Amino acid sequence: MKFKSVILLLLISLNSFVVNAQTYSILIKGGTVIDPKNNLNEVMDVAIFEGKVKKVAKNIDAKEAKQVVNAKGMYVTPGLIDIHGHVFFGTQPDHYLSNGLVALPPDGFTFRVGVTTIVDAGGAGWESFPEFKKNVILSSKTRVLSFLNIVGQGMRGGNYEQDTSDMDAQMAAAVAIKNKNDIVGFKVAHFIGADWTPIKRVVEAGTLANMPVMIDFGGNNPPLSLETLFTQYLRPGDIFTHAYTLLDGNTRETIVDEKTQKVKQFALDARKKGIIFDVGYGGASFNYSQAIPAIKSGFYPNTISTDLHTGSMNASMKDMLSIMSKFLVMGVDLPNVIKESTWAPAQAIKRENLGHISENAIADLAIFSMREGNFGFYDKTGYKMEGKQKLECEMTIKGGKIVYDLNGIALQTALK
Numbered sequence: 501m502k503f504k505s506v507i508l509l510l511l512i513s514l515n516s517f518v519v520n521a522q523t524y525s526i527l528i529k530g531g532t533v534i535d536p537k538n539n540l541n542e543v544m545d546v547a548i549f550e551g552k553v554k555k556v557a558k559n560i561d562a563k564e565a566k567q568v569v570n571a572k573g574m575y576v577t578p579g580l581i582d583i584h585g586h587v588f589f590g591t592q593p594d595h596y597l598s599n600g601l602v603a604l605p606p607d608g609f610t611f612r613v614g615v616t617t618i619v620d621a622g623g624a625g626w627e628s629f630p631e632f633k634k635n636v637i638l639s640s641k642t643r644v645l646s647f648l649n650i651v652g653q654g655m656r657g658g659n660y661e662q663d664t665s666d667m668d669a670q671m672a673a674a675v676a677i678k679n680k681n682d683i684v685g686f687k688v689a690h691f692i693g694a695d696w697t698p699i700k701r702v703v704e705a706g707t708l709a710n711m712p713v714m715i716d717f718g719g720n721n722p723p724l725s726l727e728t729l730f731t732q733y734l735r736p737g738d739i740f741t742h743a744y745t746l747l748d749g750n751t752r753e754t755i756v757d758e759k760t761q762k763v764k765q766f767a768l769d770a771r772k773k774g775i776i777f778d779v780g781y782g783g784a785s786f787n788y789s790q791a792i793p794a795i796k797s798g799f800y801p802n803t804i805s806t807d808l809h810t811g812s813m814n815a816s817m818k819d820m821l822s823i824m825s826k827f828l829v830m831g832v833d834l835p836n837v838i839k840e841s842t843w844a845p846a847q848a849i850k851r852e853n854l855g856h857i858s859e860n861a862i863a864d865l866a867i868f869s870m871r872e873g874n875f876g877f878y879d880k881t882g883y884k885m886e887g888k889q890k891l892e893c894e895m896t897i898k899g900g901k902i903v904y905d906l907n908g909i910a911l912q913t914a915l916k
Contacts, residue, residue, distance in 0.1 A: 524549045524565040525900060526910075531571030531867060535578060536839035537856035546576055548863045551900035556857055569910050571867050574894055577838050578855050579616030579864030581845040582820055584714070584741055584780045584805035587644060588623030588632045588654070596657030597623045598649075599631060602809050606642040609808060611904035613819045614866030614893040617643040617854055621714055621741070621780075621807070622687030625654035626668065626675040629683075637682055641903060643864075645849065647687035647714045648676050650702040661690040667701040673708035680709075684849040685739075689716035694724060699733050706738070712848065714739040714778070718752025726753040727766035736774025739848060742785035743777040743801055744794060754790055761793040768799070776848050781817045782807030788883045795830045803845045804837070816878050821868075821891040826877045829887040863900040867909070868893055 524547040533544040533556065545560040546553060562568045587606040590599030597603045606618050624632035624646055632654075637644045649655060652666045660666070667688075676683040686709075688702040699715065706713040715738065717729060734740070746754055755767040755777075771777065779786065779801045794800075804827065806812065806820050813819060824837050832840075846855030853862060871890045878884040896904040905911075 522564055522566045523547070524554060524560075526567050526569060526897070526902070527560060527562060527565030528569045528571050528576055528865070528867065529560070529562060531574045531576035533576045533857060534835055534838045535857040536835060537843045538858060540857070541835055544576075546857060546865065548897070548900050551863055553857055553859055553861045553863050556859060567910060569867070569895065571894075571909070573869070575834070575868045575870070576857075577614070577866050577868065578842040578857055579866050579896065579898065580614045580820055580841045581617045581619075581849075581855055582610070582615050582805050582808065583619045583739075583803055583845045583849055584621040584778060585618040585808035586623050586655070587618060587620050587636055587640075587808070590635070596655050597809060598625070598628055598654035598656050599635075602811065604808060604810060604813070606636070606640050606644055609813065609819070610642045611896040611898070612893060613821045614868060614896050615642070615820055616864040616866070616896060616898045617645065617851075618808070619645045619647055619684060619849060621647045622649040622689050622716075623655050625649035625652045625666075626672040627652035628654045629675055629679065633679065633682060641898065643898070645851075646683045647685045648672055648683050650686055650688050650698060650705060655689065657690075662692060664695065664697045664701070667698055669701045669704035669708060672705040676705070676709045676711060683711070684851065685712040685714060687714045687716070690719065692719035694720045696724070696733070699729065703733055703735070703738070706735070712737045712739055712776075712850070714741050716741055716780070718745075718747055721749060721751050723751055723753045726755070730766055730770035730773065730775055734770070734775050737776065737848070739776040739778050739803075740770070741778040741780035741805070742782065742807070743779060744787060744790040745785045746787040746790055747784070755799075756790045756793050758789060763794055763797050763799045771799075776802040778803045778805055778848075779823060780805050780807045781812065781823050783809070783811040783815045783817065784880050786817070786879055787881065788879045788885065789881075792830060795827070795832060800832055800836060801827075801840055803848055804840045805845070816880055821893060822877070825875070825887065825890045826885070828889065828891075829877055829885050863897060865897040866893060867895040
């Protein structure tokens with residue numbers, strides 16, 4: 501009898517375990533899923549297990565999940581990908597954006613706005629990359645990638661970024677190939693002068709490593725020709741950042757003719773060629789006088805990015821969601837804004853495993869609410885647009901784990 505009792509207790513316990521077993525670790529219920537890769541824009545549930553998206557469907561049973569997030573009235577999107585930031589922060593006061601004080605530690609400025617992946621745009625060069633990898637990439641919860649600077653010292657500022665002898669395409673390509681899980685391409689920036697050598701070297705590195713390049717262009721008076729850049733140097737898939745910039749001092753050509761308010765033909769041709777136009781907002785790299793006419797003519801950015809650093813975040817840029825909200829105010833619809841902040845940048849950096857909510861994809865997600873009110877969106881010149889809506893991040897999930905929850909929506913005990 502004792503043996504039978506033990507067997508009976510084991511069967512009861514096993515049955516209880518099976519009944520109470522839960523299929524998913526997190527279930528996001530009732531949000532409007534916007535997933536541009538899969539053409540989704542409707543109310544769906546998203547179930548997560550072991551760091552992956554396991555199911556995207558309507559009316560998934562809440563009893564199957566260990567934790568339920570009520571996203572009713574909110575938007576559920578892939579985690580945002582900011583392909584132009586500066587996160588090689590450090591302690592050196594004279595190092596600018598390369599182990600310096602102007603760059604920012606990523607985890608404090610990414611998750612709170614739905615960003616799960618950020619690409620440091622040229623802070624580290626082929627000489628300084630090991631320090632960047634050790635101190636930032638391997639030490640951050642945010643997924644940090646790198647556009648490797650063609651300058652070996654990276655963005656040290658001043659004369660360092662003018663030294664063409666430190667622009668070694670073969671060394672840069674070798675470091676990128678060795679670290680291909682962390683490096684997505686190459687960057688050139690801040691060069692002042694009429695010399696095309698920096699552009700030649702960075703494209704050479706991109707060709708050797710089979711990776712795209714990101715170009716921060718301009719610094720000479722008269723400015724070097726954008727048409728020449730697009731037609732003679734850049735390849736399909738290369739990235740032109742700061743696309744909507746009007747710099748003071750006639751040091752950079754614009755893509756919109758300020759007199760006619762028309763997008764210049766060479767920019768239209770470059771887009772057809774496959775060149776990627778990135779926002780790269782920054783502290784001084786976005787003008788409504790360029791963006792508004794471009795958007796009105798349908799010349800949307802391929803990718804939205806911040807150019808995040810201490811200067812830009814405390815000026816008109818603010819953060820990724822502020823920029824996305826500005827494009828909503830200018831007339832870009834929400835699905836396109838989400839695409840330009842998720843799937844399009846994933847494709848641009850050749851990380852197609854990111855930026856979407858496909859089943860079995862990495863569970864990087866963001867949940868946003870749309871705040872209603874009276875909001876002002878201004879640029880560096882003081883020109884201001886007013887809007888009634890503004891995106892706000894409610895929750896960020898990175899690799900299947902909740903890393904940011906603004907209002908405790910993961911702590912609800914019952915759905916309403």
